[in-house]
Amino acid sequence: MDELKEEIKKVIISSLQLEDIKPENIVDSEPLFGEGLGLDSIDALELGVALKKKFGIKFSAESGENKKHFASVDALAEYISAEKAKLN
Secondary structure, eight states: OHHHHHHHHHHHHHHTTOTTOOGGGSOTTSOSBTTSSOBOHHHHHHHHHHHHHHHOOOOOTTOTTHHHHTSOHHHHHHHHHHHHHHHO
16 A cells, blocks of 8 residues: 555656655645645646546546545545455
């Protein structure tokens, strides 16, 4: 799971062009939006596309669950792991 979290952090940094941030600067449990990393809704769209490309998972635009999935690196890792398990 730690390897997956590291990959997620790299996707966040590269897809959102956060040049001043390193993977080790992102706390797994810290919120990605608002007071945490400070991402916004446009960042969420870009990140969703990047995660889909990298991991082959989908996020439903209508799903109220997305807010929960994008809450933190921990939450994204749990969601990606669960989705990949469904595919296998």
